[in-house]
Amino acid sequence: MNNSIQKLYSIANKNERLIIGLMSGTSMDGLDVALCHCKNNGSQTQVELLNFITMPYLDDFRADVKSIFSRRDADLQKVCLLNELIGITHADLILQSLKKWNVSVEQVDIIASHGQTIFHAPKSLHQLDNYPNATLQIGDGDHIAVKTGIITISDFRQKHLAAGGEGAPLAVYGDYLVFSKTGEDRIMLNIGGIANFTFLPGDRDASKVFSTDVGPGNTLMDHFVQKHFPGEYYDKDGRRAKSGKPNNDLLNALLDNGFFTIGFPKTTGPELFSLAYLIQAQEVSGTINLCEEDMLATLCHFSARGIIDAIKRTIDSSTMPKIFMSGGGMHNPLLVEILKEALPTALFSTTDELEINPDAKEAVLFALLANETIAGNPINFGDREGVPSVCMGKISLPN
Structure with missing residues (x-):
């Protein structure tokens, strides 16, 4: 042999x-x-x-x-x-x-x-x-x-x-093995370039478990920062976005895509959620001249909305599960704040609680x-x- x-x-x-x-x-x-x-x-x-x-x-x-x-x-x-x-x-x-x-x-x-x-x-x-x-x-x-x-x-x-x-x-394959817990519904939320989560039901029934992409996480914000602020790779601590105001017209144009209505599980990538996608939404909404800070604030709300709407489609709002975050987006205080305000009955934590960095x-x-x-x-x-x-x-x- x-x-x-x-x-x-x-x-x-x-x-x-x-x-x-x-x-x-x-x-x-x-x-x-x-x-x-x-x-x-x-x-x-x-x-x-x-x-x-x-x-x-x-x-x-x-x-x-x-x-x-x-x-x-x-x-x-x-x-x-x-x-x-x-x-x-x-x-x-x-x-x-x-x-x-x-x-x-x-x-x-x-x-x-x-x-x-x-x-x-x-x-x-x-x-x-x-x-x-x-x-x-x-x-x-x-x-x-x-x-x-x-x-x-x-x-x-x-x-x-x-x-x-x-x-x-x-993620579903590993999440189910080590993070499921009897009696506790869990969502393992990873906010990387693309945001995705795994739903782990408290009855540990594998046939109910799924992972799905839900929309952009950091990719649009990061690419926008890299283009408009040379030498910076991301909006550290969401500081620039915090100083801006989200624009509802642009936000609605960004959310107007068939991806958000497809059933779970589904997948996407920067091939869709690119700077070209953003420019097209600006043209449709008449927001080409929006300042950089307002753009970043809107993009942060856009990422949050994809996550919020997907979680609400998965779980009844009155019985929100525990949400364990991971990925770079969890370090964006503005993004996390928007999530918590929109999902007030959910318990937010990170996988540190589960002894995984x-x-x-x-x-x-x-x-x-x-x-x-x-x-x-x-x-x-x-x-x-x-x-x-x-x-x-x-x-x-x-x-």
Whole structure:
């Protein structure tokens, strides 16, 4: 038997595994690296976050990736080159992280790599009858495995697509395993570039569980800041938005899109909620000359409305669940304030309460997905469109 396959077999038969989860989102501020201790699998899964760091990207590398991100006219040679370069760069950042933590490569069982999404194309966006749902993440897993010497699982979203899903969001698979609680309805709200949540019913019935995108989280606000305030990547603490006033005409134009009426689960991306989308809404609403602060205030309310309306569609307002936040948007006080005012009966917290650093949550979830691929079996989420019962990821061996 091939030595690497023998090692994989041995890891699969272990009761406890050390797994590195990786996440690089639409903000492209850096690579989230989470070192996780995973015990058991399936409904018996336990996870402990041992170490977490966001390894920052160099400006030139970030600019390279942004040059092909969410672009229909992307340079194919650049896509090809960056598929390899991202894998090599992520491997270097993993090795640097392990050195900081004084953890040897030999101690790590598996790397779980999400890769870098460069284009997301569900049918609801491309609307081409003869083409399937599609998504593309780059950052080759073989490069990571060979450079680190650690078995790597990557490209998780393709199995989701192949089994009838839209490739996102995948949070439901990990959220259900470790965050469900008998007797307490929960919403795991992640406000990244795109906002999404997982609904976890208190009866722990997997057939009722779902994850869904609900609209933009930080993506429009961040891209607006990057365009109009050179050198800034986001509206820190929502300061600029706080000094402005939301414009109702623009807000209504932004909300006038069929995505918001599609049933759950659904997915979207910056391919729809882009600066071009914003400009079109400004033209329709006659708000082209709105000042930057009012624009940011409106965009913040826009992100909040997508979240609020989706939660209200899921849960009766008189029986609001506990909402556990994660992602960069939870650090925006104005956004959180709008959510709390609109959902006064909900109890808001973060995944810190559940002993998972909220900034690390997505990276941890990919470690959990890898753990299930290696040691578990598909959870039965019922025969529902968009929530296939599958294990995900492609396995890359170091040699």
